Amino acid sequence: MNSTLLSETLIRRLNTAQLVLAGILIMSPTAWMVLSSFKPSFEVTAYPPTLVFSPTLENYVELMQTTPFFSYAVNSLVVTLGSAGLGLLFGIPAAFAVSWTRISWPAVLALAARMAPGTLFLLPWYVMFRQVGMIGSYTALILSHAVITLPIVIWVLLPSFDNIPRSIFEAAQVDGCSITRVLWKIALPLVGSGIAVAAILSFVFSWNYFLFALVLSNGDSKTLIAAAFNFVGEGSTQWGALMAAATLIALPPLVLAAIVQRWLVSGLTLGAVKG
Amino acid sequence: MAGISIRNLVKSYGSFTVVPDLSLEIADHEFVVFVGPSGCGKSTLLRIIAGLEPITSGELYIGDKRVNGVPAAQRDIAMVFQDYALYPHMRVYDNMAFALQLRGMPKSDIDSRVRQAAAMLHIEAYLDRKPKELSGGQRQRVAMGRAIVRNPQVFLFDEPLSNLDAKLRAQVRAEIKALSQQLRTTMVFVTHDQIEAMTMADRIVVLQGGVVQQYDTPEVVYERPANQFVAGFIGSPTMNFFAVEWRGDAAVFAADATPAPLDDALGARLRAAAGKAVAGVRPEHFQVVSANASGIPVQIKLVEPLGSDTLIHFEVAGAAAIARVDPSLKPKPGERLFLKPQPGKIHLFDAANGRVLP
Numbered sequence: 001m002n003s004t005l006l007s008e009t010l011i012r013r014l015n016t017a018q019l020v021l022a023g024i025l026i027m028s029p030t031a032w033m034v035l036s037s038f039k040p041s042f043e044v045t046a047y048p049p050t051l052v053f054s055p056t057l058e059n060y061v062e063l064m065q066t067t068p069f070f071s072y073a074v075n076s077l078v079v080t081l082g083s084a085g086l087g088l089l090f091g092i093p094a095a096f097a098v099s100w101t102r103i104s105w106p107a108v109l110a111l112a113a114r115m116a117p118g119t120l121f122l123l124p125w126y127v128m129f130r131q132v133g134m135i136g137s138y139t140a141l142i143l144s145h146a147v148i149t150l151p152i153v154i155w156v157l158l159p160s161f162d163n164i165p166r167s168i169f170e171a172a173q174v175d176g177c178s179i180t181r182v183l184w185k186i187a188l189p190l191v192g193s194g195i196a197v198a199a200i201l202s203f204v205f206s207w208n209y210f211l212f213a214l215v216l217s218n219g220d221s222k223t224l225i226a227a228a229f230n231f232v233g234e235g236s237t238q239w240g241a242l243m244a245a246a247t248l249i250a251l252p253p254l255v256l257a258a259i260v261q262r263w264l265v266s267g268l269t270l271g272a273v274k275g
Numbered sequence: 276m277a278g279i280s281i282r283n284l285v286k287s288y289g290s291f292t293v294v295p296d297l298s299l300e301i302a303d304h305e306f307v308v309f310v311g312p313s314g315c316g317k318s319t320l321l322r323i324i325a326g327l328e329p330i331t332s333g334e335l336y337i338g339d340k341r342v343n344g345v346p347a348a349q350r351d352i353a354m355v356f357q358d359y360a361l362y363p364h365m366r367v368y369d370n371m372a373f374a375l376q377l378r379g380m381p382k383s384d385i386d387s388r389v390r391q392a393a394a395m396l397h398i399e400a401y402l403d404r405k406p407k408e409l410s411g412g413q414r415q416r417v418a419m420g421r422a423i424v425r426n427p428q429v430f431l432f433d434e435p436l437s438n439l440d441a442k443l444r445a446q447v448r449a450e451i452k453a454l455s456q457q458l459r460t461t462m463v464f465v466t467h468d469q470i471e472a473m474t475m476a477d478r479i480v481v482l483q484g485g486v487v488q489q490y491d492t493p494e495v496v497y498e499r500p501a502n503q504f505v506a507g508f509i510g511s512p513t514m515n516f517f518a519v520e521w522r523g524d525a526a527v528f529a530a531d532a533t534p535a536p537l538d539d540a541l542g543a544r545l546r547a548a549a550g551k552a553v554a555g556v557r558p559e560h561f562q563v564v565s566a567n568a569s570g571i572p573v574q575i576k577l578v579e580p581l582g583s584d585t586l587i588h589f590e591v592a593g594a595a596a597i598a599r600v601d602p603s604l605k606p607k608p609g610e611r612l613f614l615k616p617q618p619g620k621i622h623l624f625d626a627a628n629g630r631v632l633p
Contacts, residue, residue, distance in 0.1 A: 167360035170327050173347040174354045175374035175421075185373075189364040 030250070037243035044239040059240035060248075066241070067227060069248075076207060076223040076249075078138050083145030084202035090146075091153025091198065096183045098154070099161035100169070107154050114151035118211045121147060126215055136218030144212040149202035156201060160194030161187060200260045204253040224249045277338030277428040277461060278303040279324060284333035286319055286485070293319050294485035297333075301478075306455045306462045310472040311482035312508070318433055320482070321465045325431050326350045337428060353422035354431040357438065359414045361406040361421070367393075368402040371420045385424075392423040395454075412443045419451070423458070430455075432464040436471060448474060469509050473497065481505045503629035506555050506622055512586060514555045515596040518626065521550035528592030536571060536615060537623075544623050544632045551626040558586065560620035561598035563612055570613030578606050589614075 036044045038055040063069060098107045125144055126135070134140040164187060172186045173179075188195070213226040228249060231242035279301040286294040293316045301307045309317040322328040323335065326347030335342050342350055353374075361370050368389055375385045393399045396416040406414055415435060422430055432451070436444045452475045455462050466472055472479045473493045481488040481496060481504075488508075489501040500506035506514045518529035519537065526537040526545055535554065537545060545552050564570040573596075577588035585602040588595065598614055600606060623632040 165358060165360065167356045167358050168362065170325075170347070171354065171356060171360035171421075172362070172373075173327065174325055174350075174352060175425075176348045176377040178346075178348060181377070186362060 033243050033250070034247050036239065037247040039240065041238075041240040044243065059244035062238075063241045063244045063248075067230070067245075069224075069227075069245070072222055072224045072227040075138075075217070075221050076225070079141040079145055079213070079221075079223055080203055080206045082138065082142035083149045083206045084199055086142060086146045087149025087153045087202045087206075088195065088199060091150050092157060092188070092195070093183065094150075095154045095157035096161050096187055099158055100179070107158060110151040110154050113147055118147075118209075122211065122215055125212075129216060135216060136221050138221055140216045141213060141221060141223070144216055145206045145209060148205050148209055152202050152205060153198040156198040157191060157194050160191040164190050197260055200256045204256055207249075207253055278305070279429060279461065279463070280334075280336040281320075281324075282334040282336075284320075284323070284335065285331045286316070286323060286328065287331045292331075292485070297485065297487060299480065299487065299490065301461060301463065303461055304459045306452075306464065306475060306477045307480060308464045308466060308472040308476035308478075309480045309482060310466055310469055310508070311488075312467060315482040316485035317465045317467075317480075317482050319485075321354075321431050321433055321463060324429070324463060325352055325354050350429075351425075351427050352429045352431055353425045353427040354433065355415075355418045355422050355435045357434040359406075359418040359435075359438075361414060361417055363406055366403055366405060367398065367409070367417050367420075370406070370417055371424050374421070374425050388424045388426075389420075392420045395423065395457075396420050396450075411438055411440075412447065415439060415447060419454070423454075426460075428461065430458075430460050430462040432462065434466055435464075436466070436468070451475060469511065473509065479509075481508060483508075499631070500555075500622065501631055503553060503555065503624040506624070506631075510557055512558050512597045512599075514557050514622070515591075515594070515598075516624075517554050517556075517591055517594050517596075519545060519552055519554045519623075521545045530592035530594065533592060536569065537621065538618070541621055541623060548623070548625060548632050552632055553624040553626055553629070555622040555624060556596075556616045556620060558597045559584075559599040560617045561600070561614045562617055563600055563604060564615045566613055568613065568615060570615040573612060573614055575606050575608050575610045575612070578608055 032049070035051075037059050038057070039050070039053050040056050040058065043050050043053050094106065094110070098104055121144070125140075129135050129137075129140045168186060168190075169182050172182045177185060208225060210225045210229070213223040214229065217223060217226055224245070228242060228245040231238040231245065279299075281297060281299040281301075284294055284297045285292065297320070309320060311317050319328060323330055324337070326342065326345060326349075330343055337350060337352070362373065365373065371389045371392060372385045375388060380388075389402070390399070393402055396419060398413060398416050398420060401409060401413055401417070406417065409417065415438075418435065435451075436447055439447060448471055451464075455475070464471070464475060473496075476493055478491060479493055479496050480490045483504055489496055489505045491501075496505060496509050500509065500514075503516065507516070517535070519526055519535045520529045521527075521542065522532060526535040526542050527533060528535050529551070537554065541554075571591055573589040573591060575587045575589055579586040579588070580602060582602070584599045585604070585606060587598050587600055587606050589598070590596065606612070624630065625632055
């Protein structure tokens with residue numbers, strides 16, 4: 001009895017220790033980034049790092065004065081919303097079709113495209129977009145980022161569609177729905193939370209994607225994440241401004257990620273069928 | 276309203292054939308029940324009629340229209356699913372109104388139809404609720420209401436009572452029967468429960484392995500089963516079967532050569548079948564007789580009092596058997612008594628293929 005209790009306590013403590021360790025590992029770079037953004041520039045690279053310092057906004061001021069930050073933010077927003085929208089537009093019917101037909105290879109193919117390194121696409125795309133004069137356009141960036149968002153939408157929504165009892169779709173068919181109508185009138189309202197999660201994850205991944213924006217954008221269409229790279233110079237790096245930019249860039253995904261948690265729990269299909 | 280005609284229907288999944296070759300005519304206004312054990316193809320057949328499963332070969336007519344390949348949406352049928360399949364995001368009212376809205380019916384007509392059906396099913400009070408706020412029985416009624424408002428050519432029911440408790444099942448069973456008499460729409464009802472089949476059907480289709488074993492009224496299926504499978508499937512407790520033979524100049528139980536109580540006519544049928552057959556007697560067709568009335572001597576092994584009747588378990592020629600007797604007899608385990616099948620209530624089946632002997 002005592003040994004059981006002891007081992008249970010031990011396990012609980014080890015669990016806590018494990019979580020704390022994981023938390024420190026995950027959070028310390030973020031904390032370092034945020035703290036550095038408020039440090040005077042000479043303290044950012046100080047070794048050993050200073051934990052006590054007089055916070056300053058000088059890095060943010062420099063960021064706003066030296067870069068068209070809000071223009072880049074608008075670029076990021078257009079590309080991110082565009083690619084997330086495109087991902088949803090094609091991903092929702094694709095996920096529904098895969099779930100409906102139980103033919104899964106298209107979903108696997110989409111996932112394979114997501115898992116392949118971005119550089120694999122980059123060169124052919126660069127050549128293609130340059131030939132049609134689209135380098136630097138929003139369209140090129142939105143299309144390329146759809147490779148990120150489309151698999152996310154498909155794979156987030158697939159289990160949501162699979163979880164809807166098949167008989168509900170069949171009842172809708174018997175009631176007079178075509179397959180498109182089944183998707184629109186019955187399936188979509190039932191996967192609302194899945195769509196929210198897919199949309200937010202698409203937004204976050206597209207917002208943070210660096211490589212395509214770096215190569216396929218130009219000065220006018222540069223996204224925040226690519227613009228932040230400007231602070232990394234050949235001889236020196238403006239760490240303070242870079243950290244300020246990184247902190248601001250990280251804010252929208254962080255806020256959205258917090259919102260996602262609310263949507264993850266859903267009991268919408270409860271009561272539809274027996275039990 | 277319309278009848279259903281199934282002609283030489285075959286349904287296969289790859290190399291696996293569920294329905295080998297089935298033909299069936301269901302008349303207009305008829306209430307037909309498909310009954311059979313799990314995997315007999317009854318639900319597949321219903322889903323084929325609904326348009327939810329494609330036909331491998333053969334023809335299907337609803338009314339005069341050949342509906343092979345016609346989508347479910349265009350068949351003008353309504354279906355009540357085993358799990359009710361209500362739309363979880365819609366109120367009860369919208370669940371019932373949905374099909375009518377799809378057809379572009381005026382709102383006032385939809386409203387009157389929904390309210391009329393709701394009144395018929397006593398669910399007016401729940402019209403504004405979501406399915407998850409309803410009990411199993413209430414959901415079942417909504418599913419029926421959703422079918423009724425359509426006023427379809429054919430109603431299809433896929434084991435709609437199997438998720439209800441015993442009391443509610445009996446109640447809803449009676450309600451569906453009353454409803455069928457009121458609506459006079461062609462209804463096809465699938466169940467594995469032979470009591471549901473017997474109590475509701477105008478005609479029963481007994482299926483096994485995708486083959487129609489018998490298609491007739493409940494009375495005929497019960498009184499004159501076409502084969503041993505039907506005889507064993509319909510009736511509860513199930514019919515007792517004993518192997519019998521003609522030896523010398525008398526019918527005997529094959530296992531121990533004790534006399535079997537077959538009359539002259541049955542004896543003649545037994546002889547005509549090369550002297551070997553399976554005799555079947557329903558538990559309710561045994562009567563307790565006195566020792567000198569040439570009954571079968573049995574020793575009671577187990578007694579199951581049901582209130583209205585009492586079931587006694589015993590063995591005849593080594594085969595387990597059950598008889599339904601009057602509870603006033605107060606039978607006790609270990610007690611010996613004599614049982615005799617009621618005249619004309621012994622069925623004889625071919626020992627090889629199970630068909631009833633002519």
